[in-house]
Amino acid sequence: MPGGALAEVSATADVERIEAPITWKAYFMCAFAAFGGIYFGYDSGYINGVKSMPYFIHQQTGLPYPPPGASDDEKKYFALPSWKDSLITSILSAGTFFGAIIAGDLADFIGRRLTIILGCAVFMVGVILQTASAGLGLLVAGRLIAGFGVGFVSAIVILYMSECSPRKVRGAIVSVYQFAITIGLLLASCVDYGTQDRMDTGSYRIPIAIQMLWALMLGTGIAFLPDSPRYFVKRGKLDKAAAVLSRLRSQPVESDYIQHELAEIVANHEYELQVVPQGTYWSSWANCFKGSLFKPSSNLRRTILGTSMQMMQQWTGVNFIFYFGTHFFQQLGTIKNPFLISLITTLVNVCSTPISFWTIERFGRRPLLIWGALGMLVCEFMVAIMGTADGDNPATVRAMISFICIYIFFFASTWGPGAWVVIGEVFPLPIRSRGVALSTASNWLWNCIITVITPYLVNTDKANLGAKVFFIWGALCTACFVYAYLLVPETKGLSLEQVDKMLEETNPRNSSRWVPHTTFASELGLTEKGTLAPEIVQDVERKGSVV
DSSP: OOSOOOSOOBOOSOTTSSSOOOOHHHHHHHHHHTTHHHHHHHHHHHHHHHTTOHHHHHHHHOOOOOOTTOOHHHHHHSSOOHHHHHHHHHHHHHHHHHHHHHHHHHHHHTOHHHHHHHHHHHHHHHHHHHHHOSSHHHHHHHHHHHHHHHHHHHHHHHHHHHHHSOGGGHHHHHHHHHHHHHHHHHHHHHHHHHHTTOOSTHHHHHHHHTHHHHHHHHHHHHTTSOOOHHHHHHTTOHHHHHHHHHHHHTOOTTSHHHHHHHHHHHHHHHHHHHHSOOOOHHHHHHGGGOSOTTOTTSHHHHHHHHHHHHHHHHHTOHHHHHHHHHHHHHHHSSOSOHHHHHHHHHHHHHHHTTHHHHHHHHTOHHHHHHHHHHHHHHHHHHHHHHHHHHTTOHHHHHHHHHHHHHHHHHIIIIIHHHHHHHHTTSSOHHHHHHHHHHHHHHHHHHHHHHHHHHHHHHSTTTTOOGGGHHHHHHHHHHHHHHHHHHHOOOOTTOOHHHHHHHHHHOOGGGGGGOOOOOOHHHHHOBOTTSBBOHHHHHHHHHHOOOO
16 A cells, blocks of 8 residues: 555544644644745845846946936936846746646645745755846846745645645635735835945845745744645555644544544545546646536636636736836836835735734635725726826825725735635645646736736836826726626635535535535445445555655
């Protein structure tokens, strides 16, 4: 057998006894994994300020510094050309796209935990190259390599946390990941603010080099945590899965709670393997796209849900503020310190995200995404209308910044964490690592597309849309509102295995009314002694596989 054999696994038909009570240990272990969001957020955010630093612009373009008392036109001319702005920003997303795809395989080959550690190592190589750079080539190469590492971590941290978290607080715990991203963005803004006026390479090398600290902390800490119990079930190592569950839930392996939770994971995995049998490596990827487009529980529908969810998160336009905000505020012409305004918007992002820890479990994923999209689209259209009608008036600009902050509040408390929570919940175990990887890759693909085209939309040497670009973000947020109402299911309070059953028995609009009524263990076979049928345990152990 591929893993340690278990003689028998105690099971239950009681839907309320498939998981042990919540412990502080589970909170701590999952929350530490969320630390990966800090270097994800920091790496995404530091470039916003660096691109607007005088020394960096001079180094990359050779343009002379604007003299004291320079005109607004002279100041606007002193900037990175659109193609360099686009390349430097977007190349990270290109790396993360491919990194996330590769991580989907690695997470099944070597485990969730080791994939995260490997991602930290790759990321540090990229940071070293960026720190050593004095020109465009090495900087771009370093950001590309660092992107692979960020792709590994951004995909697998979500997978790891979703598989280890207790069902009743899974949404809140996964939301901590988004909070960590906002902390990373804030730290990047603070460091950029502190080094912006340096007239040496320290202006950009200090913000870049600090990233190694976050990777070291995550990689070292995660090494002391266990791997996911569901990973061990997929590999057929049920004895190790039971040991990890015991550690996560602070219960002995022989406890009914541990046995019942393990039995439900095993039975659900066996059921999914019957629906979509195992095959070759390539067929394991093809399994992500099998089934009917019109059946909510099909693998195809779930893959589309996950990838489109992350696409929609990027369509909200929030990364326009975090990637290009400093430059955009400079272009408004009436703001004396755009770095400070950018820092304020990042602070709003940080302070708003913790609200989701409570609301995502109190109201659910679906209402947050619907009402969050509505709030964002109203704010974005208001910014666009004000900026187009009276954008040269300092009072109008202050009002625009206020609405931008409200817009960030809506994103940070709804779509920011909500999209990550949903993609960690909707995939069945046989394709979960690849499904989450594809979804995360979709996020980075659209992140890359947006960062490539945005400079051409707003820079003065191209389309020069200015505040009119918010008409585009408002229209896309309208699409997010319709999407959330029609296609996003409610997964609050359900185990990952119960989510599978819910998707089979209802549709997204009625999903909030669905309640669990049976367990997979009882459906597939309980013995008279109250144990899972031995042939099911043996079959899962025998079929244990990376694909």
